[in-house]
Amino acid sequence: MFIDKFTPVRSKAQLAALKLIVKLIPTPMPNILLGAQSRLRLAEQIAHFGFKRVLLVTDEVLLQLGVTSPIVDRLNEMGVETVVYSEVTPDPGFRVVESGLKILHQHTCDAVLAVGGGSSIDAAKVIALAATNNKTPQDLVGILKARKRALPLFVVPTTAGTGSEVTIGAVISDEITHVKNLVIDPKLVPLAAALDPEIMVGMPRSVTADTGIDALTHCLESWISDFSTPETEFYSGAGVRLVFKHLEKACENGQDHEARGAMALAANYGGQAINKTGLGYVHAIAHQLGTQYGVPHGRANAIVLPHILEVNRKCAEARMAALARFCDLASDKDMDSRAADKLIERVNELLAALPIERKVKGIDQSHFADIAQASMKEAHGTYAVPRYLNQGDIVQVLRVISAS
Numbered sequence: 131m132f133i134d135k136f137t138p139v140r141s142k143a144q145l146a147a148l149k150l151i152v153k154l155i156p157t158p159m160p161n162i163l164l165g166a167q168s169r170l171r172l173a174e175q176i177a178h179f180g181f182k183r184v185l186l187v188t189d190e191v192l193l194q195l196g197v198t199s200p201i202v203d204r205l206n207e208m209g210v211e212t213v214v215y216s217e218v219t220p221d222p223g224f225r226v227v228e229s230g231l232k233i234l235h236q237h238t239c240d241a242v243l244a245v246g247g248g249s250s251i252d253a254a255k256v257i258a259l260a261a262t263n264n265k266t267p268q269d270l271v272g273i274l275k276a277r278k279r280a281l282p283l284f285v286v287p288t289t290a291g292t293g294s295e296v297t298i299g300a301v302i303s304d305e306i307t308h309v310k311n312l313v314i315d316p317k318l319v320p321l322a323a324a325l326d327p328e329i330m331v332g333m334p335r336s337v338t339a340d341t342g343i344d345a346l347t348h349c350l351e352s353w354i355s356d357f358s359t360p361e362t363e364f365y366s367g368a369g370v371r372l373v374f375k376h377l378e379k380a381c382e383n384g385q386d387h388e389a390r391g392a393m394a395l396a397a398n399y400g401g402q403a404i405n406k407t408g409l410g411y412v413h414a415i416a417h418q419l420g421t422q423y424g425v426p427h428g429r430a431n432a433i434v435l436p437h438i439l440e441v442n443r444k445c446a447e448a449r450m451a452a453l454a455r456f457c458d459l460a461s462d463k464d465m466d467s468r469a470a471d472k473l474i475e476r477v478n479e480l481l482a483a484l485p486i487e488r489k490v491k492g493i494d495q496s497h498f499a500d501i502a503q504a505s506m507k508e509a510h511g512t513y514a515v516p517r518y519l520n521q522g523d524i525v526q527v528l529r530v531i532s533a534s
């Protein structure tokens with residue numbers, strides 16, 4: 131659940147009303163195919179459903195690596211034509227979506243297939259939604275801006291982080307203002323997605339680490355959200371456990387199918403959790419580091435996460451302690467304060483073990499006030515965080531980040 135407009139911090143009654151609305155809005159679930167070769171089974175499903183010409187949305191790196199080839203081959207064998215659109219860039223902007231939309235219309239494609247990380251998936255989601263609604267991608271920014279269902283969408287994630295294959299959101303950047311815009315609509319959820327560890331084996335270590343921390347952050351922000359429920363806790367708790375157990379292994383040995391599959395699930399669980407709870411200040415600040423300084427999304431989360439955990443410690447200590455116990459990091463004998471410590475220590479230990487350079491190049495203290503304002507604009511009244519921060523709190527976090 132995301133909201134795109136800056137509004138003052140909400141009252142408890144407003145938050146309670148919002149919580150009820152979120153609970154009542156049904157979230158569709160894609161048909162999830164799991165395991166090795168599931169990407170090929172997804173291609174077969176597209177053919178079974180009778181689609182004739184599919185727009186394949188991906189990026190140039192993946193195309194050149196041949197990551198998309200087996201899927202294209204299987205589609206063609208099954209009689210489905212593919213039109214490849216590979217101009218997606220990290221943190222895609224409106225122009226990327228517009229160009230893809232143009233190609234879709236030129237070739238009268240009847241379905242869209244995203245093969246890629248969150249950038250390709252988000253671009254594909256908005257292309258599919260704009261295609262049927264006769265709207266520009268800019269028109270779709272905000273909540274529930276589309277009236278018609280999207281063109282049928284299928285997804286094969288090649289990273290294990292965003293969980294975008296299951297979320298009701300897509301993030302599209304404005305190339306001029308460098309603002310990340312959120313399109314929020316349950317109609318963005320794909321018809322089906324394949325979580326295939328085989329397609330992730332070539333993911334570089336740094337991308338594996340960055341994206342894995344994105345999944346962890348989704349789960350942690352969801353767990354401590356005021357909107358968390360027993361249902362979202364199943365997903366966020368399981369996601370955290372999987373990341374703690376498998377992310378280092380996936381980085382050390384990219385060919386480890388078990389670790390790759392577990393991380394794909396962790397990302398998916400994170401997506402399911404944030405669909406109902408939304409995010410928090412780690413993302414609110416990380417989004418600014420992404421748009422202003424080009425820091426990859428997961429890496430930006432890795433930079434901010436430990437500091438926001440410390441900031442939230444006081445007001446979310448019991449929640450953090452419960453998560454530490456759920457992850458077997460602490461026992462019932464531990465006081466909440468000790469259990470929360472253990473959770474934070476585990477996150478820091480994981481971050482230290484991963485190949486993530488936690489530096490923001492080009493950041494200067496003269497930028498802090500603007501970054502804090504933009505972060506507050508995203509978070510306030512939007513995310514059900516345990517405590518609303520003020521400008522001074524965020525500037526302090528930025529000081530620590532830029533000094534480390």
Ligand SMILES: NC(=O)c1ccc[n+]([C@@H]2O[C@H](COP(=O)([O-])OP(=O)(O)OC[C@H]3O[C@@H](n4cnc5c(N)ncnc54)[C@H](O)[C@@H]3O)[C@@H](O)[C@H]2O)c1
Nearest residue numbers: 191220221247248249288289292294297299300301332333
């Ligand atoms: N919609 C959502 O719910 C949601 C949630 C979180 C983040 N996001 C958005 O997702 C985007 C980030 O996505 P991402 O972190 O998955 O990264 P990405 O899609 O930008 O990919 C990062 C890089 O890794 C490469 N890559 C991806 N998979 C690979 C593989 N298997 N082998 C080799 N190289 C590979 C890509 O070519 C690219 O250069 C951001 O724009 C972020 O805002 C969306």
Ligand SMILES: [Fe+2]
Nearest residue numbers: 292344348413
């Ligand atoms: Fe994220």
